[in-house]
Amino acid sequence: MTIAEDPATTNPGYKWVGTRPIRPDGFEKVTGRAKFGADLYLPGMLHGAVLRSPHAHAKILSIDTSEAEAMAGVKSVITGDDFPPAMGKEKDMASNTIARDKVLYEGHVVAAVAATSRAQARAALDAIKVTYEVLPHVLTVDQAMAAGAPVLHDGMLTKGSEPAATEPSNVASRVIYQGGDLDKGFAEADVVVEHEFTTKPVHQGYIEPHAAVADTTPDGRSTVWCSSQGHFAMRTYSAQVLGWDSGRIRVIPAEIGGGFGGKTVIYLEPLAIKLSQKAGRPVKIVMSRDEVFRATGPTSGSRMTAKIGATKDGKITAADVHLWFEAGAYAGSPVGAAAMCCLAPYKVENFTIEGFDVVVNKPRVAAYRAPGAPISGFAVESVMDEIAKSIGMDPIEFRLANVVEEGDTATYGPKFPRIGYKETLEAIKNHPNYQEPLGPNQGRGIAVGFWFNAGMNSSATVNVNEDGTVNVLTGSPDIGGSRASMALMAAEELGVDVARISPNVADTATVGFNDVTGGSRTTLATGGAVVNACRMIIEDLRGRAAKQWDVAADQVEWVDGQAQMVDGSQPPLSLADIAKGWARTGGPIAASASLNARGVGAGFSTQMCDLEVDPETGVVTIVRYTTAQDAGRAIHPSYVEGQFQGGVAQGIGWALNEEYVHNADGVMENAGFLDYRMPVASDLPMIDTVIVEVPNPGHPYGVRGVGEVGIVPPLAAVANAVDSATGKRICHLPLSPIRILDALLEG
């Protein structure tokens, strides 16, 4: 690990921020004591199981649950009829949770059962009789957009189409970003490269399957335990599907075994709540891995075209990018974000980026780490690489020649504030790995990536205990080390040893609202709320010290965890000293802060992949991988590095072997980790990281989100390295041994 210092903003000498203490949740996790979604058992708890559609597209003609309901041990059975009609803006979420008149993908929920054992619940599923009228289905954007294709949603008119759509189709919407004059731009180009690309849906692949336990009273109040990226969101969404006030639901967060965006949406919670209400007993539902693949996530498959022109001295003159993204069964692919991100790292005057959101008979896509950006990045970064090669320019120099900096207008609209993109390019250029010689059949690929990062809403409560220890409560599930970051920022603010700070993830009834842990927002936004609450505590402590010393509050300052008289006329009072006497100074010391985070700092990453291709088998071995990313400020550098490496690891899997394989009937053929090939540890080298720190001016410590942008460059970095090793430009993912060998044998 190295930290590239921005000379303009050298480390201001923090005591805790930037250190690497053991994470507060680490002991419980490595010893198996942490309680994940499936770990809770309540007295009298029933086991739920879910009946799913075997068809990719079908009308439900009838559901007969009478036989299942009569079975021994079966305590409740639910279908779509147990929920209010799906309507309004939550319509898609409600009908994705449980189908009403139509199933739209294999795995779509049709009914659910709660019984006294898992085996009995599963047996009851077999006793439910569903009559389907199977409909023709579409699996790809091309099938979905073909003339005469079956339309998934009767009333779907393409939003944003020109002229306005009048006939229903499977194209949910169109987005477009444009600037300058494309024809003029291409006319100025010395070289124009154009390719068509395809990618397959890939799953987030979190290790923990979805799980939920609900305990609902007969009058309709429920306590839910589940692992998610946001228990407030689980509460809100469940209430919407049930037609309840959200205050009737309390969601208690379990530890989360990975999410990567895929646990920002509901699947099981409303089913467990309703089954429990009907049965009068708590109900637990745990998905199998098979169900996770067939019915949750993934992210979009796509078809794309990218045409880019540049002068021979490396100035990009025009870019024309078109994206068609699979949304799965309901509108909502990340094509908009993909369109906004793909050219964001480049100063380009003449451009068109057009995107289409297309529904197909596959599971509804969910967010996946920088949603959409890796996909469009694959197309654009592949073409950029080829342009650099064709004009004989180093790929980093080519990007430096078109780099966006503070004050430049991004292709998606806003002006960039201070960003650290150029610094990531230079960090790779100056990295010793960039000078490592390549062996036979080895290649080197460079790619860059951009992600906005998010702000959104957060709350935190800071409670000082009577012995001067501190409890920090937030409502942000800890998915990537956020407890450690919260503790470090609180320690820095309060001047207290980080070991005396206890960071907690509190439930929906005990802390203010927090949006999901997603969008790389938690260290920025929830961290901002923690900092604000700590500053309120300090104000309070200064006031208490002033009271004790009988001086005005402005005569007291807070330094190194102590209240001090400005003139030094009193012995300082520590946090613990003031806490000990709190009964005399106003009672317990606590503060809560809530915010809508402003000042979000965008994330950029530059990556270099060195790999070797076996020319006789097409097998790729990653030899070295180097990533430089702007963290703004690394609060806990180990977890920042972990985020960098995790994004790269997932991106390499996406590039090389991961894909949803569907048969002609629309049934997934590889719904397990054996044939859905995520990389295992032995597939990857240690990924070298460079933390670039160009502080975000919008955050008290300069934090930018770090969780997502790391997955944006790898798809193209790997493809560019394969091209470098073999001379073969492959525009279709995954770059499996079969696909690479086919390209090599073409000659």
Added chain:
Amino acid sequence: MTFNPGGLPVKYFSPSTIEEAVELLSSGPNRRVFAGATDVVPQMRSGRPAPDGLIDLKGIERLISVTDTGSMWVIGAAAPTVRLTSNPAFVASFPGLAEASGLIGSDQVQSRSSLGGNLCNSSPAADSVPALFANRARAVIASGAGTRTIAVQDVPTGPGRTSLAPGEFIIEFEIDRPTTNSGDAYFRLTPRTEMDIAVVGAGARVDLDGAGTISSATLALGAVAPTVVRVPDAEAALLGAALTNGAPSDDVLAAVAAAASAACNPIDDKRGTIKYRRHVAGVLARRSILAAIARASAA
């Protein structure tokens, strides 16, 4: 004792003698022996009908022993394969078989997985089987009628099927110690380095005579046909071949690769295409033969 990976109770037996195991196997309608359960438990979890009783062979000392008798190695059918890969004398004798055993699943799996289970699960992609074929291993089979010994290559008859009669199970394998300079090797192709199933596997064994020419060669391919297959045409091409700079002529190697590709009767599936499997079978056949020759030359 019962356990229920698939939700349904299954009877579990742990005999300590072969006789007891024979008795238990024939005293129920649908009983199965198992060693590491690395196939049977996942199969039950994935919904295959559970047997009515499972007989754990790991309590029988002879079935988990690995012994060098001087003239041959005797490997208990239920011995965890880690006992092969961590046995330096065995690894020195049959490095290819040891490598193949070290590719089953992962380190964790190899603490449970056995050669008997890998063979009798009868997957054409089983990693240890081509190496057992190549080394002309024999299987010793027990039943109520006593024991009989057959060639390992006569055990699998198709995916999930073996030539074993009801009531029979393998107790151990015998592999003769080579009497001349000899080497074996196993190569497989998987998209991942671990936790994967061979798209193609190739096991080879080469013996050299005193003059350094090939006196015997065997080649077996996995995952390219309903069972692991020998490649007689490749073996014939190698027999009597002289070595130059430690390798047979390019013509001989080309013949080996062509014979291997021709011996394939693969399927197109989610793990590989026919075209890919044929091509890579030839590549791995050549590589495994060359590696076996290199080891034989160094022996």
